[in-house]
Amino acid sequence: MATREDIFKIAKLARIRIREEELSKVEAKFTAILESFQFLSEAETEGVEPMFHAMDSLKLRVDEPEEPLDRGELLRNAPDQFEGSFRIPRVVGSDE
Amino acid sequence: MSDASLLLNGSFEHLRCALDEGRVTAVELARESLDRARATQPELNAFVSLSEQAEVLRNAEAADARLLRGERHPVLGMPVAVKDLILTRGQRTTAASRMLENFVAPYDATVSARLKQSGAVIIGKANLDEFAMGSSNQTSYFGPSRNPWDSTRVPGGSSGGSAAAVAARVSPLSLGTDTGGSIRQPASFCGITGLKPTYGRVSRYGVVAFASSLDQVGPMCTDALGCAATLEAISGGDVHDATSSSRPVPKFFEDTIAFRSLEKIRGLRIGVPKEYLGQGLDPEVGRIVQEALDNLQALGAEIKSISLPHTRFALPVYYLVATSEASSNLARYDGIHYGHRAKDFTSGKLEDLYALSRGEGFGEEVRLRILLGTYALSSGYYDAYYRKASQVRALIRQDFETAFRDCDLIASPTSPTTAFGVGEKTDDPIAMYLADVYTLSANLAGLPGLSMNVGFDAKRLPVGLQLMAPWWEETRLLGTAAQYQAIHPSTLTPSPVALKFGRVAQGGC
Numbered sequence: 001m002a003t004r005e006d007i008f009k010i011a012k013l014a015r016i017r018i019r020e021e022e023l024s025k026v027e028a029k030f031t032a033i034l035e036s037f038q039f040l041s042e043a044e045t046e047g048v049e050p051m052f053h054a055m056d057s058l059k060l061r062v063d064e065p066e067e068p069l070d071r072g073e074l075l076r077n078a079p080d081q082f083e084g085s086f087r088i089p090r091v092v093g094s095d096e
Numbered sequence: 097m098s099d100a101s102l103l104l105n106g107s108f109e110h111l112r113c114a115l116d117e118g119r120v121t122a123v124e125l126a127r128e129s130l131d132r133a134r135a136t137q138p139e140l141n142a143f144v145s146l147s148e149q150a151e152v153l154r155n156a157e158a159a160d161a162r163l164l165r166g167e168r169h170p171v172l173g174m175p176v177a178v179k180d181l182i183l184t185r186g187q188r189t190t191a192a193s194r195m196l197e198n199f200v201a202p203y204d205a206t207v208s209a210r211l212k213q214s215g216a217v218i219i220g221k222a223n224l225d226e227f228a229m230g231s232s233n234q235t236s237y238f239g240p241s242r243n244p245w246d247s248t249r250v251p252g253g254s255s256g257g258s259a260a261a262v263a264a265r266v267s268p269l270s271l272g273t274d275t276g277g278s279i280r281q282p283a284s285f286c287g288i289t290g291l292k293p294t295y296g297r298v299s300r301y302g303v304v305a306f307a308s309s310l311d312q313v314g315p316m317c318t319d320a321l322g323c324a325a326t327l328e329a330i331s332g333g334d335v336h337d338a339t340s341s342s343r344p345v346p347k348f349f350e351d352t353i354a355f356r357s358l359e360k361i362r363g364l365r366i367g368v369p370k371e372y373l374g375q376g377l378d379p380e381v382g383r384i385v386q387e388a389l390d391n392l393q394a395l396g397a398e399i400k401s402i403s404l405p406h407t408r409f410a411l412p413v414y415y416l417v418a419t420s421e422a423s424s425n426l427a428r429y430d431g432i433h434y435g436h437r438a439k440d441f442t443s444g445k446l447e448d449l450y451a452l453s454r455g456e457g458f459g460e461e462v463r464l465r466i467l468l469g470t471y472a473l474s475s476g477y478y479d480a481y482y483r484k485a486s487q488v489r490a491l492i493r494q495d496f497e498t499a500f501r502d503c504d505l506i507a508s509p510t511s512p513t514t515a516f517g518v519g520e521k522t523d524d525p526i527a528m529y530l531a532d533v534y535t536l537s538a539n540l541a542g543l544p545g546l547s548m549n550v551g552f553d554a555k556r557l558p559v560g561l562q563l564m565a566p567w568w569e570e571t572r573l574l575g576t577a578a579q580y581q582a583i584h585p586s587t588l589t590p591s592p593v594a595l596k597f598g599r600v601a602q603g604g605c
Contacts, residue, residue, distance in 0.1 A: 002471065010470045011451075011467060014423060014454075015427075015447070016454045016458065017448075017451040026467070030467060033415070033525055034468075036412070037416065040409055040416075041484070043406065043484070048487040048488075048490055048491060050483055050486035050487045050489070050490060051487075051490035052486050054295035054296070054541070055341075058338040059338055059340075069202055070202070073202045074202055076200060077199050077200060077433075077434035078432075078434060079431060079434070080437065088432055089445065
């Protein structure tokens with residue numbers, strides 16, 4: 001069963017900051033849900049092919065260039081931008 | 097009272113005739129629809145945003161011009177509310193999340209584009225549970241929507257605003273999405289008709305993804321004919337969605353009318369899974385659903401008990417599959433390209449920017465589900481959770497394949513209870529998840545499912561009957577519902593909020 005350390009680890013994997021004061025609540029719900037799902041292990045599944053999708057086959061479109069969406073319009077939704085690009089914190093050449 | 101107001105309280109068919117015969121214009125309807133949307137908003141909170149009046153009227157005028165030229169399409173000139181999970185170009189599309197609070201859609205979802213091409217008039221963006229994750233509309237960042245039958249109660253979810261808008265007769269039609277019951281359960285709670293199409297029938301392009309192997313857009317309407325009309329408008333293959341099917345789209349509207357005229361309920365074999373009538377089902381809901389089955393029998397259907405033996409596993413299977421897919425789909429919200437970016441971000445590290453933006457931008461239920469999905473997919477747990485769930489999913493589909501060898505439809509309650517109170521179940525995720533216990537399996541199997549009102553409990557809250565059909569047999573669902581509704585018009589009674597706007601228009605075409 002998931003421990004508090006597990007939850008920290010998962011939150012890190014999922015890139016979600018959980019505030020200290022929320023942790024007990026998240027842990028309680030998370031554990032209760034997982035516990036309520038435990039009986040799934042009773043299902044007899046030996047040799048059963050997993051079903052990952054509801055379609056048997058996918059139909060891919062022809063790989064031809066199309067008119068892309070307008071750059072300016074797309075950038076309108078960016079939280080921060082600079083000269084037609086997304087602006088992010090420095091990731092190279094920083095102190096660490 | 098104007099004709100438009102009377103008509104909005106009547107049937108879809110009546111409204112369609114009135115538009116085609118020029119007794120009402122699309123502009124009149126659109127005006128009335130927007131007026132109602134504004135008038136009901138304080139009580140119902142059914143919308144996250146309304147379309148700009150000038151644009152709505154322009155689109156309605158264009159529809160009127162097409163009608164005048166003699167053009168005909170089942171949704172031409174009809175006001176429609178679109179779940180705010182579906183992109184509508186130039187309009188805000190929020191998924192009811194702080195994450196997308198200010199996101200303006202740079203393009204139309206295929207379903208939005210198709211509605212517009214068919215001449216439907218989008219009047220606003222309907223409220224929902226955040227990222228469609230919920231069964232009561234209470235996880236919306238913009239506050240819960242409320243039920244037009246009793247505004248102290250939830251409209252269901254996640255397409256709660258879409259259901260409330262139709263039940264209040266703000267618009268005759270709306271679009272919802274259904275990942276585990278998000279069209280059918282709110283349709284049931286709000287006393288309307290809602291259809292989740294076969295997986296692949298409708299393109300998902302431009303619809304904010306929750307769980308890609310389960311999500312499907314579908315119509316919600318006062319009645320089955322409206323659902324047929326809307327489904328016809330939005331269905332069909334799409335080069336932008338590799339999971340959309342290119343099989344031909346039936347004339348759902350005409351075919352549904354034909355099914356009704358030919359009284360094709362006669363001879364249908366309707367299976368009732370015994371696993372859907374057990375513990376947890378409210379006895380009053382059970383009784384009303386049984387009456388509906390008796391009514392179907394009186395119309396010539398053969399009702400038989402069947403078994404779907406893996407039903408008890410559907411809930412964990414669904415939540416493991418849905419959260420796993422969601423954890424991957426929602427990875428795109430990074431605080432960089434679009435969406436919320438944390439402001440008090442001081443460490444200067446990119447990692448922290450992601451984690452803070454996502455921690456702030458996502459609400460509690462969304463965070464919880466991302467964590468569950470990340471866990472189910474993570475090294476060491478994948479086999480026991482995600483893979484195991486996907487194997488049982490195959491068995492659930494197999495149950496349906498077997499059942500449909502001996503029956504044409506499967507019937508059950510849509511939800512174990514009628515609408516519950518706002519504020520209830522919000523701290524007990526498992527109790528909340530049970531509201532979808534009868535609807536989840538259709539998504540897991542990719543089957544079409546419909547919910548229609550079949551009566552009211554002692555509190556005068558609507559009770560829904562769910563019908564499921566074999567893959568691609570939506571017409572059978574819509575036709576059965578249409579014939580039932582023609583014979584039992586009391587199931588189409590408008591809600592008290594709708595009746596505040598006036599009486600019901602009588603008569604057909």
